[in-house]
Amino acid sequence: MLDFLQAASDGVLFGATYALIGIGFTLVFGVMHKINMAYAAASIGGAYAGLLVLKVMAAAPPALVFLGAFAAGGLLGWMVYLTCFHFIPLSSPLATLMSTVGMLLLIDEVIVHFTEGMPQNYPAMFDDVMLRAGEFTLRGDLLLVFGVAVVCMAALMLLLYRTRLGLATRAVSQQPVAARLCGIRLEQVNATTFVVTGLLGGIAGALIGASVGTLSPLLTTPLTVKGLIVTVIGGLGSIPGAIVAGLLVGGFENVFQLYRGVTERDLYVMLLLFVFLVFRPGGIFAAKSGGD
Amino acid sequence: MLELQTLSRHFGGVRAVDGLDLSVAEGQIFGLIGPNGSGKSTTVNVITGLFAPTSGKILFRGEDLAAVPTHRRLRAGIARTFQNIRLFGQLSVWQNLWVAQNSAEDQERQGFFARWLGGQGGVRAEIAQLLEFSGLAHKQDELAANLAFGEQRRLELARAMAAKPKLLLLDEPAAGMNSEEIAQLRERILSLRERGVTILLVEHVMELVMGVTDRIAVLNFGQKIAEGTPAEIQAHPAVRKAYLGGDAA
Amino acid sequence: MDFYFGLVQIIGVHTLLGLSAYIVLLTGQVSLAQAGFFAVGAYAAGMLTVLAGWHLVPALGASAVCGAGVACAVGFPALRVKGLMLVIATLAFGEGVRLFFFNFDYQIAKGEIKVGPLGGEGFRQIRFFPENGWTTGEVMVFIWSIVAAAMALLWWFDRSRYGSVLRAVGEDELAAQSVGINLTAVKVSAMTVGGAIAGVGGGLYAHYTTHIEHASFNILLATFAIAYPIVGGLRNVFGTVLAVIFVQGFLIEGLRFLGDWRNLLFGALIVLAMNLRPSGFLGARRRA
Numbered sequence: 001m002l003d004f005l006q007a008a009s010d011g012v013l014f015g016a017t018y019a020l021i022g023i024g025f026t027l028v029f030g031v032m033h034k035i036n037m038a039y040a041a042a043s044i045g046g047a048y049a050g051l052l053v054l055k056v057m058a059a060a061p062p063a064l065v066f067l068g069a070f071a072a073g074g075l076l077g078w079m080v081y082l083t084c085f086h087f088i089p090l091s092s093p094l095a096t097l098m099s100t101v102g103m104l105l106l107i108d109e110v111i112v113h114f115t116e117g118m119p120q121n122y123p124a125m126f127d128d129v130m131l132r133a134g135e136f137t138l139r140g141d142l143l144l145v146f147g148v149a150v151v152c153m154a155a156l157m158l159l160l161y162r163t164r165l166g167l168a169t170r171a172v173s174q175q176p177v178a179a180r181l182c183g184i185r186l187e188q189v190n191a192t193t194f195v196v197t198g199l200l201g202g203i204a205g206a207l208i209g210a211s212v213g214t215l216s217p218l219l220t221t222p223l224t225v226k227g228l229i230v231t232v233i234g235g236l237g238s239i240p241g242a243i244v245a246g247l248l249v250g251g252f253e254n255v256f257q258l259y260r261g262v263t264e265r266d267l268y269v270m271l272l273l274f275v276f277l278v279f280r281p282g283g284i285f286a287a288k289s290g291g292d
Numbered sequence: 293m294l295e296l297q298t299l300s301r302h303f304g305g306v307r308a309v310d311g312l313d314l315s316v317a318e319g320q321i322f323g324l325i326g327p328n329g330s331g332k333s334t335t336v337n338v339i340t341g342l343f344a345p346t347s348g349k350i351l352f353r354g355e356d357l358a359a360v361p362t363h364r365r366l367r368a369g370i371a372r373t374f375q376n377i378r379l380f381g382q383l384s385v386w387q388n389l390w391v392a393q394n395s396a397e398d399q400e401r402q403g404f405f406a407r408w409l410g411g412q413g414g415v416r417a418e419i420a421q422l423l424e425f426s427g428l429a430h431k432q433d434e435l436a437a438n439l440a441f442g443e444q445r446r447l448e449l450a451r452a453m454a455a456k457p458k459l460l461l462l463d464e465p466a467a468g469m470n471s472e473e474i475a476q477l478r479e480r481i482l483s484l485r486e487r488g489v490t491i492l493l494v495e496h497v498m499e500l501v502m503g504v505t506d507r508i509a510v511l512n513f514g515q516k517i518a519e520g521t522p523a524e525i526q527a528h529p530a531v532r533k534a535y536l537g538g539d540a541a
Numbered sequence: 542m543d544f545y546f547g548l549v550q551i552i553g554v555h556t557l558l559g560l561s562a563y564i565v566l567l568t569g570q571v572s573l574a575q576a577g578f579f580a581v582g583a584y585a586a587g588m589l590t591v592l593a594g595w596h597l598v599p600a601l602g603a604s605a606v607c608g609a610g611v612a613c614a615v616g617f618p619a620l621r622v623k624g625l626m627l628v629i630a631t632l633a634f635g636e637g638v639r640l641f642f643f644n645f646d647y648q649i650a651k652g653e654i655k656v657g658p659l660g661g662e663g664f665r666q667i668r669f670f671p672e673n674g675w676t677t678g679e680v681m682v683f684i685w686s687i688v689a690a691a692m693a694l695l696w697w698f699d700r701s702r703y704g705s706v707l708r709a710v711g712e713d714e715l716a717a718q719s720v721g722i723n724l725t726a727v728k729v730s731a732m733t734v735g736g737a738i739a740g741v742g743g744g745l746y747a748h749y750t751t752h753i754e755h756a757s758f759n760i761l762l763a764t765f766a767i768a769y770p771i772v773g774g775l776r777n778v779f780g781t782v783l784a785v786i787f788v789q790g791f792l793i794e795g796l797r798f799l800g801d802w803r804n805l806l807f808g809a810l811i812v813l814a815m816n817l818r819p820s821g822f823l824g825a826r827r828r829a
């Protein structure tokens with residue numbers, strides 16, 4: 001029982017990173033009704049770019065590396081927007097989908113190229129801190145991951161619900177044509193959505209690197225799949241859904257790993273997705289903006 | 293032929309159709325009119341199965357349609373046109389008619405293999421007839437998306453006819469037409485009746501409705517406020533009120 | 542010469558993969574599951590020829606049936622999931638298949654060695670072609686006769702009412718229903734046919750590479766599968782073939798001289814192609 005609780009709580013804390021990735025996918029979907037397949041890769045790419053801070057300043061504190069990842073994520077987000085969504089007409093959804101896949105492959109290869117395929121160590125914070133309650137442990141670094149993620153989500157909600165930009169974004173996600181007629185510049189909202197989700201993604205990537213300890217290009221594929229699973233379970237377009245689903249998937253994943261081992265773990269996460277698809281295809285919370 | 297018994301369709305708090313009783317006899321051309329938002333299109337959508345009724349019954353030739361899915365209702369003999377034309381733009385005129393040949397009669401006549409995997413030969417004559425009827429024979433290989441608006445409307449009607457319906461639901465077929473086109477449409481509708489098709493005509497354009505229907509029902513806010521012959525409806529005070537508001541001469 | 546035969550073999554097998562995605566795409570379903578059906582066919586055919594001693598032709602028939610069966614099973618729940626959600630669901634399915642084979646062991650002893658799939662190690666020694674004296678050229682011709690048959694089948698479908706009905710469903714499901722088309726039957730049948738074609742492709746793949754493993758059936762392969770008909774356009778089957786030749790022939794082989802940079806360029810070229818020509822090489826017809 002204790003093992004179960006331990007695995008579940010560790011998993012839920014880590015799941016906050018999945019929640020961030022899920023939010024990134026779901027936000028782009030909500031605003032543009034498109035999936036940015038390159039998102040998880042860009043997040044990991046941002047995390048890698050954060051390591052460049054260490055190249056410049058060898059003894060930089062981890063927080064600076066995270067900040068680097070944050071900024072790089074935003075930049076990468078903007079680049080993905082430019083290459084995949086700015087020029088391709090919105091009436092060609094297959095073309096945008098395909099080009100984000102192209103970017104996914106490109107980012108993956110760039111990472112492999114520059115790191116020569118070697119996994120990179122990632123700085124962690126509070127990894128030596130352990131809060132104990134009897135046999136039960138709360139890892140300090142996981143608590144930080146959870147905390148930072150929560151702060152980011154709160155900042156995002158503030159942005160969406162308390163700023164003009166957020167208002168414009170929500171307007172576009174509900175009625176793009178009417179929003180345009182009200183003078184909202186669609187391109188600006190879309191580009192900003194990508195930058196904001198990119199920023200979130202960069203942080204998520206850094207947090208993943210910090211809690212796992214290393215970064216490897218092999219992370220991008222499973223992260224893409226899990227991020228998408230989280231988005232679907234949470235309901236396409238629903239941010240609260242992505243948050244809950246992310247924590248759920250994180251928790252379940254770790255519990256599956258406890259009972260069935262690492263190799264079978266992902267299979268069970270997949271099964272979780274199918275259960276949802278069969279019984280609740282709209283996700284935990286159905287999308288606010290009418291979905292597809 | 294068609295009977296609606298206290299049919300209701302609610303969308304949350306909105307009562308799009310509210311306790312509607314309607315009876316269309318075989319061979320009639322029945323008109324359904326009413327101001328915008330009165331529930332006319334919703335009624336058509338419920339009859340064809342796109343929405344399930346919130347309560348009430350739909351009887352088609354005595355059979356309750358409750359459990360019958362949309363594509364089966366077509367096979368049972370109910371076809372429709374759409375208010376904002378829904379043609380298969382990337383298919384040719386000929387192909388639009390071809391894919392619509394799903395009536396029970398067609399299914400019995402041709403074997404499964406021939407119907408699905410056979411070439412165009414077997415149905416050439418029939419489709420040629422439909423094209424003739426709609427004046428689209430010269431455009432049979434043109435993509436539906438490339439047709440002029442009037443031609444698209446005619447194709448929409450022809451496609452509904454390709455299904456050999458017993459009951460045809462026309463959803464505002466005269467929208468955007470000029471007088472000449474309306475006269476042609478009237479002729480076409482009358483000749484359809486001669487072929488044994490019962491017609492439920494949902495329409496705004498009074499020129500068409502008054503000139504072609506046997507009976508009219510008037511909806512307002514989802515409820516039937518009047519029913520009668522065109523002459524009776526034109527003189528009906530409740531109808532006037534619904535359309536013009538208050539007592540207008 | 543053998544090198545070119547090998548390349549043509551790859552193009553052939555990938556064409557089957559692309560064609561399986563093509564027919565599903567006609568109905569408007571963007572499926573990333575085709576690589577999964579491909580994998581099922583590969584392991585099925587391999588196990589039948591290696592472990593049960595079957596001849597290749599019936600083994601390929603079995604892969605077609607297995608691919609079709611799994612695809613049919615996927616086709617039904619796929620109906621409940623629309624648009625982009627389907628992309629995600631099929632992506633997850635493909636990954637699920639890959640993970641399944643990652644964990645799949647079934648070995649029997651043949652003489653002194655053990656043969657059969659061994660989890661992460663994969664399935665080695667699928668040696669039907671070499672053991673039966675097939676030359677590379679003969680394998681190539683065999684593969685392409687099957688490809689030609691598949692193309693002929695889909696060409697026939699395209700010309701028949703079924704083809705128009707597939708496209709009608711892909712264009713407007715509501716209208717299709719209203720003219721009496723049974724959406725379930727059409728979409729599931731397309732998925733099933735696609736599964737059969739992918740299964741055969743997988744069976745052929747297993748035999749010409751002689752060694753398959755879970756990692757070969759990854760998201761990249763699933764992406765290739767759907768990329769071919771998207772890049773090639775949906776006008777007819779030739780678009781898909783052209784796309785395979787372009788990607789495998791030109792991009793992968795032709796750019797081999799670029800060495801490591803080739804992989805970098807691959808993603809970039811897809812992005813470029815989609816920006817320049819969003820509807821594919823042979824995109825939707827403007828005139829009938």
